[in-house]
Amino acid sequence: MRRILFLLFVTGFLFSCSDYQKVLKNEDVKAKYEMAEKLYDEGDFKRANRLLAQIAPQYVGKPQGERVMFFLADSYYQIGDYNFAGYQFERFLKSYPKSDKASQAAFLGAKSYYELSPAYSLDQTDTDKALVKLQSFINTYPESEYLEEANAMARELTTKKERKEFEIAKQFTKLGKSYILEYNISAIAALDNFVSDNPGSVFREEAMYLKVVASTNLAMNSTVQKKKERLLAAKAAYQNLIKNYPDTRFAKEANKLAEDIESELAQVQKQENLSK
Missing domain, CATH: 1.25.40.10 (Tetratricopeptide repeat domain)
Structure with missing residues (x-):
């Protein structure tokens, strides 16, 4: 029974890959949209991202454009490509500032830069950017469900910046x-x-x-x-x-x-x- 189930799983997976490859190479935008949404809902963000990146420009100004752009930004976030995620969430907010997803997009955009923040001993440009984004989110959405997490991340990044400044002073003391x-x-x-x-x-x-x-x-x-x-x-x-x-x-x-x-x-x- 286990062997049969395994074979069924492998067969289904191969068919799924085959269907995905066909759609990926196809010019049918609607088919790509449907496949991308299916993969996104299943948590297959990497494959969904490839399709979404292909079709996003063609949905600008269309009713599905808001949905496609959010899925694209979030799929970048989910696969850990935080540079592109932050950029795409910014684009989403500029295009759809009144979206129901605006609060979530602002939070995930800020969190993308938070994820890019390096160790305290390195250059803190990304930390500064993350703090600006987090503070903007906190000020804009004070009732958000993400507020507590945003405040915690802001405190963590502030402490990281303070530590860098403190360690420099501490080093002078040691040398003294x-x-x-x-x-x-x-x-x-x-x-x-x-x-x-x-x-x-x-x-x-x-x-x-x-x-x-x-x-x-x-x-x-x-x-x-x-x-x-x-x-x-x-x-x-x-x-x-x-x-x-x-x-x-x-x-x-x-x-x-x-x-x-x-x-x-x-x-x-x-x-x-x-x-x-």
Whole structure:
């Protein structure tokens, strides 16, 4: 029985492929449309896509044009060709802005660019584009069933962009431990910019702690003329961390740096007193 069922399946599949190839090579647009719709409904998006791409130009301005264009865009999305999917969903929305499928098309178009967003360490052009599309969708369709997912994707991409900016500042801090003062100066500037530009970031607490680290490194290795001023700046960075995060997870390390700062300040004050 299993063998018979298998043979029937293979035979049916071969006939299906044969029919598909005939329609694909045929000039009959209606036959291609019917086959494409059948394949699309069955989830065979790859073969449906080939047919839809052939007939879409011939349905422009026709009653079935809206349906064909949406199926074409969605078939690109379903087979993972997100560049073409994003482009085709944009075309669909321009052609049919009042379509019942407009909300879904806007969401899937934005999601196509979301899928193209690379790792945080790479160029984030596609991430920027995805965020623009997602924000446009959120603003245009605030009651959409896709709103929660769109917000989640936007948060994820925002965090990815923040991480890239944060990792650059973090790298300067690491390099600053080599006692090259310029790295610490760059780290402090980068961390200040990060905290200012990303007030709700998940990396904000660590950024404020790293400023204490970079400020302390800078102060401890500064000339006598600049040491006191920079130690006071490091102390202020520590106090700012504790003010914003009283139970910071970096308390142990930050408190140790604060002790070092106070100890060094005492030495500086002692030297000042002796020189008077």
